[in-house]
Amino acid sequence: MTVPDGGYRCSIMVSYDLAITGGRCLVGGRLVRADIFIRDGRIARIARRSLPADRAIDARDSILLPGLVDLHVHLRDGDLAHKETFATGSAACAQGGITTAVDMPNNDPPTDTIGALEGREAAAARSSRIDFLINPALPFRGGPPPDVPAFGELFCYQHGTGALLDTPPPPKSLLMFHAESDRTDEGERECLPDLLADLHRRELANPVHLCHISTAAGLDAVRANPGATCEVTPHHLLLTTRPEDPLFRVRPPLRRSHDVTALWQGVTDGTVTTIGSDHAPHSRAEKESGDPPCGIPGAPTMLPLLFTAFLRRRLPLALLARLTSENPARLLGLYPAKGALREGSFADMVVVRKEEGRIRAEDLYTMARSTPFDGHRTAGTVVATVRRGEVIYLHDHITSSGGGRNVKGLLKELRTKNA
Numbered sequence: 375m376t377v378p379d380g381g382y383r384c385s386i387m388v389s390y391d392l393a394i395t396g397g398r399c400l401v402g403g404r405l406v407r408a409d410i411f412i413r414d415g416r417i418a419r420i421a422r423r424s425l426p427a428d429r430a431i432d433a434r435d436s437i438l439l440p441g442l443v444d445l446h447v448h449l450r451d452g453d454l455a456h457k458e459t460f461a462t463g464s465a466a467c468a469q470g471g472i473t474t475a476v477d478m479p480n481n482d483p484p485t486d487t488i489g490a491l492e493g494r495e496a497a498a499a500r501s502s503r504i505d506f507l508i509n510p511a512l513p514f515r516g517g518p519p520p521d522v523p524a525f526g527e528l529f530c531y532q533h534g535t536g537a538l539l540d541t542p543p544p545p546k547s548l549l550m551f552h553a554e555s556d557r558t559d560e561g562e563r564e565c566l567p568d569l570l571a572d573l574h575r576r577e578l579a580n581p582v583h584l585c586h587i588s589t590a591a592g593l594d595a596v597r598a599n600p601g602a603t604c605e606v607t608p609h610h611l612l613l614t615t616r617p618e619d620p621l622f623r624v625r626p627p628l629r630r631s632h633d634v635t636a637l638w639q640g641v642t643d644g645t646v647t648t649i650g651s652d653h654a655p656h657s658r659a660e661k662e663s664g665d666p667p668c669g670i671p672g673a674p675t676m677l678p679l680l681f682t683a684f685l686r687r688r689l690p691l692a693l694l695a696r697l698t699s700e701n702p703a704r705l706l707g708l709y710p711a712k713g714a715l716r717e718g719s720f721a722d723m724v725v726v727r728k729e730e731g732r733i734r735a736e737d738l739y740t741m742a743r744s745t746p747f748d749g750h751r752t753a754g755t756v757v758a759t760v761r762r763g764e765v766i767y768l769h770d771h772i773t774s775s776g777g778g779r780n781v782k783g784l785l786k787e788l789r790t791k792n793a
């Protein structure tokens with residue numbers, strides 16, 4: 375293009391890979407009308423303007439939240455592939471707006487050797503739609519515990535904390551404890567104070583995160599030990615005990631309304647740090663057997679149910695995002711690359727439309743098509759899930775066959791970039 379002085383001005387038209395336009399975005403803790411422009415897997419621009427992009431998603435009647443970081447899923451696979459695989463479990467996560475998930479080690483074989491850990495990491499890299507972290511167990515067999523971001527869930531009642539920690543893990547690794555007994559339903563009351571006292575005595579350097587706290591007593595124990603953080607689950611927040619129904623069988627067990635009220639208090643007063651799904655799929659045949667296993671496939675329903683509950687309780691969506699994205703990302707050292715809608719962050723986000731809907735078990739992408747939430751009304755639907763710039767879920771369809779990356783590799787890249 376020529377200009378009056380006879381020179382040339384070259385206007386290079388910048389184009390983006392993906393634009394998500396017209397939505398209300400949770401930016402800096404506030405819902406603001408903005409368009410998000412994505413390039414090379416990152417959020418390149420957040421602006422209210424029309425910019426060219428190879429692809430666009432119309433989010434006019436929707437809300438954009440950071441992709442969920444779920445610290446507690448059981449993706450199974452391996453010899454438990456009849457329950458779930460990395461492919462199906464990651465699809466279930468994508469349906470629920472989860473773009474990063476941490477896999478628990480109680481697999482077959484258990485993730486307690488280098489071989490088992492590397493085998494699961496390779497299998498997940500082949501077929502996971504979402505970014506993943508494969509947690510090893512403690513005690514770790516066949517060598518010293520590896521230097522990993524996190525261990526667990528560590529089942530205190532199976533080994534006792536001595537066996538878990540006599541070979542101290544690397545000091546910066548997050549230790550995630552399943553702090554209850556399997557002998558009684560009062561596990562937290564019995565097990566948690568002893569565990570926390572033992573950890574205190576050991577003067578562990580490790581950050582400690584307590585999985586699925588389910589009782590008022592458990593929350594009080596956390597409040598008395600400010601050094602530990604804790605998680606609650608959607609099922610312990612939204613359901614009460616129904617022992618006769620196998621779909622409601624879970625460990626820790628569902629509680630009565632007194633404990634449910636206490637958990638919501640913990641959500642609003644800051645005692646609770648994360649909400650995790652504890653996605654624990656079992657086959658329909660197992661759940662319908664004479665001895666149904668414990669577990670609820672919570673990943674695909676987590677966000678619609680929590681979005682609905684927060685709206686009904688008039689709780690800010692900024693709090694929901696803090697509990698399901700920001701805080702979990704911080705615990706893994708991933709924030710703000712994950713856990714925030716911010717220029718420069720990974721383009722991990724979920725588009726939620728405010729509309730009446732219902733949970734239907736047959737619609738879920740998990741292999742475990744049985745949920746205690748079947749029929750529950752919702753006020754928000756996941757329209758799209760984007761994982762580092764790739765649309766992995768759109769209008770009820772899984773739109774990716776893989777591409778998820780190991781969080782360990784992402785952390786290494788982030789450290790190199792920020793070094």
Ligand code: DOR
Pocket residue numbers: 448480552623624625626654655667668669670
């Ligand atoms: O209900 C549960 N199921 N709780 C656990 O701690 C384990 C999980 C599973 O792996 O099935």
